[in-house]
Structures are given as C-alpha cells and as structure tokens.
Amino acid sequence: MSPNPSSNPTPNPSPAPPIWNAPPTARRGGxxxxxxxxxxxxxxxxxxxxxxxxxxxxxxxxxxxxxxxxxxxxxxxxxxxxxxxxxxxxxxxxxxxxxxxxxxxxxxxxxxxxxxxxxxxxxxxxxxxxxxxxxxxxxxxxxxxxxxxxxxxxxxxxxxxxxxxxxxxxxxxxxxxxxxxxxxxxxxxxxxxxxxxxxxxxxxxxxxxxxxxxxxxxxxxxxxxxxxxxxxxxxxxxxxxxxxxxxxxxxxxxxxxxxxxADDAIGLYFTVQVPIFIAAILLTVLLRRQEERVTRARLAEYGAAGWFSPAEVEMLATQAGRRQARAWARAQTPPRTAIMRRLIADATHLAFTRQRLLSGRSGPQAAVDEHALLQAVVADRAELLR
Structure with missing residues (x-):
C-alpha cells in the first residue's frame, strides 16, 4: 500500500534488520x-x-x-x-x-x-x-x-x-x-x-x-x-x-x-563572464546540499516506520556514510559494491518520490513508484546480506 501523503510512511510489516551497526525492481519510465x-x-x-x-x-x-x-x-x-x-x-x-x-x-x-x-x-x-x-x-x-x-x-x-x-x-x-x-x-x-x-x-x-x-x-x-x-x-x-x-x-x-x-574582451571576460560562472558554481553547491537535506529528512521518516535502521539512514543520507558503506561492500567476499550502489540509488530515489508525494500535487504514478522502490530496497537488502 502507498502512504497518504499527509501522513507518515506505511509501517514495514517486517521491520528491517540492520545491514550493519555502523554505517530488483527498477523504474523503466521513459x-x-x-x-x-x-x-x-x-x-x-x-x-x-x-x-x-x-x-x-x-x-x-x-x-x-x-x-x-x-x-x-x-x-x-x-x-x-x-x-x-x-x-x-x-x-x-x-x-x-x-x-x-x-x-x-x-x-x-x-x-x-x-x-x-x-x-x-x-x-x-x-x-x-x-x-x-x-x-x-x-x-x-x-x-x-x-x-x-x-x-x-x-x-x-x-x-x-x-x-x-x-x-x-x-x-x-x-x-x-x-x-x-x-x-x-x-x-x-x-x-x-x-x-x-x-x-x-x-x-x-x-x-x-x-x-x-x-x-x-x-x-x-x-x-x-x-x-x-x-x-x-x-x-x-x-x-x-x-x-x-x-x-x-x-x-x-x-x-x-x-x-x-567589447573593446576589451579579456577585461570583460573577467568582470562579467567569470562572476556569472562563479555564481553558477555556488548555486549548484547550494542545490546539492538541499538534495542531501531532503534525502535525510525523508529517509528518517521511513526509518521511523521500520524500513531502515537509524544507522542505515545515516549511511544512505550522508556523504561520509556512503563512503563507509561502499568501503564495507568492497571489503566483503565476494565484493558487493554494485549491490550497495544500487541500494543507495534506490533509497535516494525513494526519498525524492516521497518528497513528490508530500507536495500534494503528484499524480498516482508517484505512489506506484514508491511501492516499487520500497520493494526494490527490500530486494537490495536481501541480496546484500545473502
């Protein structure tokens, strides 16, 4: 079942065991x-x-x-x-x-x-x-x-x-x-x-x-x-x-x-074009940080509903946690880096799908996507722990 956008996510009927104590259904639209x-x-x-x-x-x-x-x-x-x-x-x-x-x-x-x-x-x-x-x-x-x-x-x-x-x-x-x-x-x-x-x-x-x-x-x-x-x-x-x-x-x-x-093309380049480029870089960094905040907030909601452990939210929603997760996956025998990357990608897509649902203006496809992504996360976890 998909959640009501105004409420918390649907509780996980089988609360997920943590992948660690520190840190395949794919969407085919288009x-x-x-x-x-x-x-x-x-x-x-x-x-x-x-x-x-x-x-x-x-x-x-x-x-x-x-x-x-x-x-x-x-x-x-x-x-x-x-x-x-x-x-x-x-x-x-x-x-x-x-x-x-x-x-x-x-x-x-x-x-x-x-x-x-x-x-x-x-x-x-x-x-x-x-x-x-x-x-x-x-x-x-x-x-x-x-x-x-x-x-x-x-x-x-x-x-x-x-x-x-x-x-x-x-x-x-x-x-x-x-x-x-x-x-x-x-x-x-x-x-x-x-x-x-x-x-x-x-x-x-x-x-x-x-x-x-x-x-x-x-x-x-x-x-x-x-x-x-x-x-x-x-x-x-x-x-x-x-x-x-x-x-x-x-x-x-x-x-x-x-x-x-311009009479002085080089001077104009440094006084007009370079500041525009720097402003674009700053805007990009701010947007990236906003994405991280959205991911953390939405995954925390799924964590409260039993889909992730608190350590996993930290693992999936921070740069440091993701680096540690990939390092852990590489150290396994055999290495499970690809599976960990897929789990990180599916969890991130899940967070932004949840954000669309909370906007109150998403269509029914968002709820379908959420359900598919929750199943994908479960499958990723099972494969990672196998």
Whole structure:
C-alpha cells in the first residue's frame, strides 16, 4: 500500500534488520521513448557528420573532433560530480547528449540556412549581419532547440525528473553535446581558414576559457523545468520552461554580445563572464546540499516506520556514510559494491518520490513508484546480506 501523503510512511510489516551497526525492481519510465529518441538522434547525427565532413574535409574534421574532446571531458566530469547524489539513468543521459550533439545542431543549421535563403531572395547580393546573428538569432534558435530536448525528457521520464538538480544535469548534458559539435565546426573552420595559429587561438578561447558557456545558458531552462517538476509538474511546467528559456536566451545574448561589441574582451571576460560562472558554481553547491537535506529528512521518516535502521539512514543520507558503506561492500567476499550502489540509488530515489508525494500535487504514478522502490530496497537488502 502507498502512504497518504499527509501522513507518515506505511509501517514495514517486517521491520528491517540492520545491514550493519555502523554505517530488483527498477523504474523503466521513459525507456521506450529513450530508445526511439537515441535511434532518431543517432540518424540525425550521421547527417550532421556528413555535412561537416563535406564542408571541412575528413582530416580536418578528425582534428577538430579530437580537440573538441578536451572541453567535452571537462564538462562531463563536472556533470558527473553534480549527478553523484542521485544519478540519472544512463539512457536518459545518452538521449540528452545526442539531442544536443545532433538534433539541436541540425535545427540550428536548418534555421540558419533558411534565413540565409530568405535574405538572398529578399535582397540579392546582401550579406547577413554577423553581430545580429550572434546576439539575436543564435541565442533564440539554439536555446530553443536545446531546451526542447530537456522538456522532452521531463515529459517522457517524469519519474526521473524530481527537481532543479535533475534539470541542471539534463540541461548540462544537452549543452555539452551541442558545444562538442559546435567546437568541432569552429576548430575545423579555424584550421582550414587560418592554419595552426588560428586554430590554437580558437582552442584557447572556446576550449579553455569558455568550455561551460553553453552549460550556463541552458542551465537556466533546466533549472526552471526542475522547479516546475518540484512544484507538482503538469501543464504549469510549460510556463516554467518559457521563463527559463527567456533567461537562457538573455544570458546567451549577453555572452555573445560581450564578445562581439567589447573593446576589451579579456577585461570583460573577467568582470562579467567569470562572476556569472562563479555564481553558477555556488548555486549548484547550494542545490546539492538541499538534495542531501531532503534525502535525510525523508529517509528518517521511513526509518521511523521500520524500513531502515537509524544507522542505515545515516549511511544512505550522508556523504561520509556512503563512503563507509561502499568501503564495507568492497571489503566483503565476494565484493558487493554494485549491490550497495544500487541500494543507495534506490533509497535516494525513494526519498525524492516521497518528497513528490508530500507536495500534494503528484499524480498516482508517484505512489506506484514508491511501492516499487520500497520493494526494490527490500530486494537490495536481501541480496546484500545473502
């Protein structure tokens, strides 16, 4: 039975024995969507690769791709750190990355081509205003294309989208994919047009000075959708999406405008862009701490109902407890690290599902998820102690 959201969790009919005195039912919502989405995005990606190869040449494309892996690795390592507390499913992250790297890029390229053709018909011989493209066209088209990917993940995988941190993780992954393909294009074009010297300068600016630029922009959209999810989801998420999209577009336009119109680009970088980046880091840390507090509070309620011992709540809801738990699991014969990680993941998902139930605006699926996760925790425990 699922609990009444306004009351305590249903008592465990067989109170759980502690795993220690110190410190497989899986949710599959959205999996079919992700498989279809990954296949479609992969096919679009092949078209994007063919387009880039035809414009840059295969050798230049390969060099640009290798260099683009450097900022991509930096961004994905940061995303992994943010996602450590409540890891998102791999298939959802793969869809997010491929959407950014392929579908979002394809949308931007098609819109850009369409606008160029429209301008050519309207004003034969005219040339597009590069500053206008950078400050108006690129922010609107690119952020809309990326934001739709995050919105699709929310729509088809609601049970894995619990709040702002989840939105940040998905948005950052979409942005990482988009930035990777865009960097391939910029690095390849720099090498083809100006040689190694131009390529080096472009790599420093895009790969080292601003690898997180697209992440910062699209994070606005992801955070807003996450807030909408935390407040109960439903049609109201569209309003949050539009609000976040507006923030993403404005921040993107500010960033591009500072590069396009500034007399002292380096000075503006340190006075405007670096403070924005630092503020984003602080916000991320605060959101991570909020997740830890929610996990501890909700698991304590399940502990009072007999689903966890007090030591297990401490083990599952703190960083130190989790480190000790993984160390204990590694020391067993045979090692049980994978099982312990699954127990930690299921317990964390359970805490956030409980949080959705307490909001009073969750649908019936949240109660189903809670029941499945309680059974998963019991199964994880039995396997761990076997």
């Amino acid at each position: 999996l079919v969507f992700a498989i279809i989405g990954i296949v479609v995005a992969g096919l679009v990606g092949l078209l994007v690769v063919a387009y880039l190869a035809s414009g840059l040449g295969v050798p230049t494309l390969l060099i640009g791709s290798l260099l683009a892996l450097v900022p991509l690795a930096l961004v994905l390592l940061a995303v992994r750190w943010v996602d450590r507390w409540e890891p998102e499913p791999r298939w959802a992250l793969w869809f997010a990355f491929l959407w950014g790297a392929a579908v979002s890029v394809a949308i931007a390229l098609v819109v850009d081509l369409g606008l160029q053709l429209a301008m050519a018909f309207a004003e034969p011989g005219g040339t597009p205003d590069e500053a206008l493209q950078a400050v108006v066209q690129a922010p609107i088209v690119e952020e809309l294309a990326k934001g739709i990917g995050v919105l699709l993940i929310f729509a088809f995988s609601r049970s894995h989208f619990d709040g702002p941190v989840d939105g940040l993780v998905y948005a950052a992954t979409v942005a990482a994919g988009f930035a990777f393909t865009e960097n391939v294009l910029y690095f390849g074009a720099a090498l083809a047009e100006g040689g190694a010297e131009t390529l080096g300068a472009t790599f420093v600016v895009r790969g080292l000075f601003s690898p997180f630029a697209h992440v910062l922009f699209t994070a606005c959209t992801g955070l807003a959708i996450g807030i909408g999810a935390r407040r109960g989801g439903g049609a109201g998420v569209i309003g949050w999406f539009l609000l976040g999209l507006l923030g993403a577009v404005l921040l993107h336009a500010l960033w591009n405008g500072s590069l396009a119109f």
